[in-house]
Amino acid sequence: MxxxxxxxxxxxxxxxxxxxxxxxxxxxxxxxxxxxxxxxxxxxxxxxxxxxxxxxxxxxxxxxxxxxxxxxxxxxxxxxxxxxxxxxxxxxxxxxxxxxxxxYENSSLWVTNYPVDYSYIEIKTLFEEILGSDTVFEVRLPSLQFNSNKRFAYVDLLKTDLCAKAINELNGKQIGDYKLIVKMNGLPKDDINVYKKDHEAEDGKELYLTNLKKNNTDEEVFNLIKEKCGCIDVENENHFEIPIKRPDNGKIKNIGFLTFKNADCVTKILSTSKESKKFFLKINKNNKIYYQKVESKGYLERMKFKKMLKFGRKFKDYNLWLSLYPLFEDKINFLNKYQLSNYLESEIPGSKVTDFLLVTDHKGVLVKFQSEIDVSKAKLKFDNIKTLQFRNVKYSNDLIKCGSILDLANSDKAHKKPLVSDEKKEAIESVCPETDENSKSKDEVKKMTTDDFKNLFH
CATH class of the missing domain: 3.30.70.330 (RRM (RNA recognition motif) domain)
Known part of the structure; x- marks a missing residue:
């Protein structure tokens, strides 16, 4: 400039x-x-x-x-x-x-590609182990994403010289299957626009795979997907980023991320799939791999929750879902699903968490268990507890409620004005009097004479 x-x-x-x-x-x-x-x-x-x-x-x-x-x-x-x-x-x-x-200048870092189960606490600890205690002001997670390649955080440090030390010590550090990336925050605006364009292009090149078994090889998936986009003669190396990314932390299994080198192929696949209404690859009679365009976790969860509300109790596996609410609104965005899953399973021995949704609009979470027995045990364990806390972090100081999907959706209506006014209620009751044998209807009360009323006190 x-x-x-x-x-x-x-x-x-x-x-x-x-x-x-x-x-x-x-x-x-x-x-x-x-x-x-x-x-x-x-x-x-x-x-x-x-x-x-x-x-x-x-x-x-x-x-x-x-x-x-x-x-x-x-x-x-x-x-x-x-x-x-x-x-x-x-x-x-x-x-x-x-x-x-x-x-406060030049003291903030941009961090990405940390392990999928890292929350802001683990990220802060990672930096303070290198830089010392009380060197991190805060860890900001403005855009939590499901795909590990798109998760990122901003780490605000105490001083500028700490940034250089953190980059030297942590950039490129291998943590399990993840290679940490740490850079200075505050790129020039032109560079930020380039960064955004690169990531927008990357978003358009990726498919999210479910029901991807361990015995499904990359080669057979590549061959089937190339038939979908008409690139069967193109070498895999020239068509995909190899290998298929398969996150496996023990909680969400049989998923993967398939990245193309050409976004046009993804557009073509989704277009033809929409026409045929077949968003899957058929490996054999008993094995279908489903795919969809990669979106942010928040987007996917909102769509799924809307679907749940649309079908209500008819929603598939409705009875396997348990809602936990109310939670601190600002803490929900920092809640790590893997940590909560581990916590719930440790508190309910033998249980298994299979899915998890953050529902920030209703200040709660939805947890899917493997069986209805697990759901019942969780209700007994957590309903009406005074606070929800794990890993030394409080997520609620209020009484925790455990309910169904619809209970969570209606939770914010508890303190709203009743749908039926007292006047309308009286009108309804006058038309539909009580039928309790031990009580009299309003019509009967109206027919009582003054003498009848006096006799009640003799």
């Missing part, structure tokens, strides 16, 4: 009245400052109270052990206003220490 372009860009960032900053992965740093040497007795509330005169605070992260905070404002100019607090006594109290306030 030219010098004139840079000046114009920074002028736009500083002009609060014209345009709100879009806080994406690199512009976020333009609105964030770091505060050090805070009093030991302080907390996030007092920090926000002191800096709120500078502008609207979107988020504050506080490392209490080292008295350091990271404050993110809405606008660039608000962050610049916070810099004027540098070398002042905290809370303007002469007895408080003198704080330092600096722009």
């Amino acid at each position: 030219s010098e004139a372009g840079n000046k114009r860009r920074h002028s736009e960032l500083d002009d609060v009245s014209t345009k709100e900053i879009s806080l994406d992965r690199h512009e976020r740093e333009y609105c964030t400052c770091i505060v050090t040497n805070l009093p030991k007795s302080t907390n996030i509330k007092t920090i926000n109270n002191f800096f709120k005169v500078c502008g609207n605070i979107k988020q504050t992260k506080f490392l209490k052990n080292i008295q350091t905070a990271k404050i993110q404002f809405t606008f660039r100019k608000e962050m610049l206003s916070a810099l004027t607090m540098n070398f002042k006594h905290f809370n303007n109290n002469p007895q408080s220490p003198i704080i330092t306030v600096e722009a």
